[in-house]
Amino acid sequence: MIIIPPHQSGPPTDPRKAAHDTTVGMLVVALIMLGISLFIFILGPRSNNPPPAGVGFAVVGLALLFGLISFFSWMKEQGDDRGDGNNSNSES
Numbered sequence: 001m002i003i004i005p006p007h008q009s010g011p012p013t014d015p016r017k018a019a020h021d022t023t024v025g026m027l028v029v030a031l032i033m034l035g036i037s038l039f040i041f042i043l044g045p046r047s048n049n050p051p052p053a054g055v056g057f058a059v060v061g062l063a064l065l066f067g068l069i070s071f072f073s074w075m076k077e078q079g080d081d082r083g084d085g086n087n088s089n090s091e092s
Contacts, residue, residue, distance in 0.1 A: 019077045026070035033063035 037059040044050040 016077070019073065023070055023073040023077055026066050026073060030063050030066035030070055033059055033066060037063060 037056055040051055040056040040059060044056065
């Protein structure tokens with residue numbers, strides 16, 4: 001008999017780690033979508049039954065959307081690093 005312990009999901013222990021995971025995940029999805037769009041635009045016309053042009057542009061649009069989400073998530077991640085309490089004040 002195999003006993004599998006229950007998966008306990010809860011809030012992330014480190015919000016910065018969760019933000020970084022979101023950034024990396026969205027970047028990976030954007031790169032995959034760009035690869036699919038290149039496949040559609042390069043190999044699609046060579047096949048006997050190419051997909052409509054709208055399909056390729058839709059995939060490029062999705063890649064752009066996920067790229068923008070990744071970029072803004074990265075920008076938010078960079079802004080969160082400054083609030084860690086290690087600010088030096090030169091007015092002392």
